[in-house]
Amino acid sequence: MPAMNDWLRDDLLGKENDLCTALTSANPAPAVLKLCAPDAALMFPNMDIISPEDQEAFHDAMQPPFHRFDDYQVEDMRAHFIGLMGGVVTYKIKASRGKEKYRATASSTWNQGADGEWLLVAHSETPL
Numbered sequence: 001m002p003a004m005n006d007w008l009r010d011d012l013l014g015k016e017n018d019l020c021t022a023l024t025s026a027n028p029a030p031a032v033l034k035l036c037a038p039d040a041a042l043m044f045p046n047m048d049i050i051s052p053e054d055q056e057a058f059h060d061a062m063q064p065p066f067h068r069f070d071d072y073q074v075e076d077m078r079a080h081f082i083g084l085m086g087g088v089v090t091y092k093i094k095a096s097r098g099k100e101k102y103r104a105t106a107s108s109t110w111n112q113g114a115d116g117e118w119l120l121v122a123h124s125e126t127p128l
Helices: 004-023 028-035 055-061
Strands: 036-043 071-082 086-097 100-112 118-127
Touching: 004 028, 004 071, 004 086, 004 100, 004 118, 028 036, 028 055, 028 118
Parallel strands: 036 118
Antiparallel strands: 071 086, 086 100, 100 118
């Protein structure tokens, strides 16, 4: 039987993979919004901080082709726990769109609600 941290880690990493898929989709805002806490903060290079608190600005900021890449790879994804109800996921991003390359480190902070559902509290990407 797997240890509790094993299934928590798998669950949390699954949520982060859902976030990566949503962020690189053709229309990211609706899927990202479903993963976010109401007061989440998302920080991307060369952008103001965006939050679901201002849905109009959130949707405007994530207009296609927001984070759309031809190729997208995540490396060295790790989950770090803050007790049983919180966690941080860190990883490296390698992506490209045409001849444009994107390299960054990323970090997401998640909170698990009483219903067991993980919600994104903060996400940040830092270019390398």
